[in-house]
Amino acid sequence: MPEQAHQESYTGQERGKRAAVLGSPIAHSLSPVLHRAAYAELGLGTWTYDRFDVDEEGIAGFLADLDERWAGLSLTMPLKRAVIPLLDEVSETAASVEAVNTVVFGEDGRRLGDNTDIPGMIAALNEVDVEAVDSATVLGAGATAASALAALTRVCKGEITAYVRSEERAREMRGWGERLGVAVRTEEWTRAAEGLRAPLVLSTTPVGATDGLAQAAPAVGGTLFDVVYDPWPTALAAAWNGGVVGGLDLLVHQAVLQVEQMTGRRPAPDVMRAAGEAELRARAA
Incomplete structure (x- = not known):
């Protein structure tokens, strides 16, 4: 039940719209x-946004208990795939990677699923003037790597190489490439340092996974996109001699699109980024 899973007290006005982020664990979420911050900037004083610890077993019941005040939900692991059978419609973008991170409730009560991670990645790259590259490296595999591949279909004009830790992961990445219509070459993780020479390197790995690659950062690098945001910078990002895009940039741009879908109004990315940076500084202190 939503209120039983509530991580924060709900103090919004009854007439206001509601939204929240769901996942498990969820206490760390910056959403x-x-x-x-977006609601404040847009003057949506009666809107509230909370967080709920919800796992795969609880998502169906949570959705069933929502009323007409709810505008939408942000989803993180482990719900991005689990929610799909519970939706009335899934966007082509979300279906392409079998991952929904945004649910918007229509006026008729329909549940509409989308994935803003993919366009969020593209927007974050475009913000630093990366619009087209001849080749790219993906570090890691899994759901975030699949989204990275989907983003690269719009950015990379040539070969994509994924560095992974097992043949099973290699098969998965090649399979995602086939599904998305891009050729993906896979290499063993032990050779990942070679991939750092690509004009665009997307690290989709958890905290600490690329620390060992920091000493292999090229003297003149292309652009590194590291999806980690806390702690920041990662060892690899700190050692990088080129353009760097961080996980907070991704969070901001995907959240901009979520707010726009839920409210019908587009917030300023800089306002949201400043709020996120302030929160990360407070956590570090």
Whole structure:
């Protein structure tokens, strides 16, 4: 039940619209900070955005208990795939990677699923003037790597090489490439340092996974996109001699699109980024 899973007290006005981020664990999520900053900037004083710890077993019941005040939901692991059978419609973008991170409730009550991670990645790259590259490296595999491949279909004009830790992961990445219509070459993780020479390197790995590659950062690098945002910078990002895009940039741009879908109004990315940076500084202190 939503209120039983509530991580924060709900203080919004009854007439206001509601939104939230769901996942498990969820206490670390920056989404409330980003969305609330957007609401303040847009003058949506009666809107509230909370967070709920919800796992795969609880998502169906959570959705069933929502009323007409709810505008939408942000989803993180482990719900991005689990929610799909519970939706009335899934966007082509979300279907392409079998991952929904945004649910918007229509006026008729229909549940509409989308994935803003993919266009969020593209927007974050475009913000630093990366619009087209001849080749790219993806570090890691899994759901985030699949989204990275989908983003690269719009950015990379040539070969994509994925560095992974097992043959099973290699097969998965090649399979995602086939599904998305791009050729993906896979290499063993032990050779990942070679991939750092690509004009665009997307690291989709958890905290600490690329620390060993920091000493292999090229003297003159292309652009590194590291999806980690806390702690920041990662060892690889700190050692990088080129353009760097961080996980907070991704969070901001995907959240901008979520707010726009839920409210019908587009917030300023800089306002949300400033709020996220302030929160990360507070956590570090």
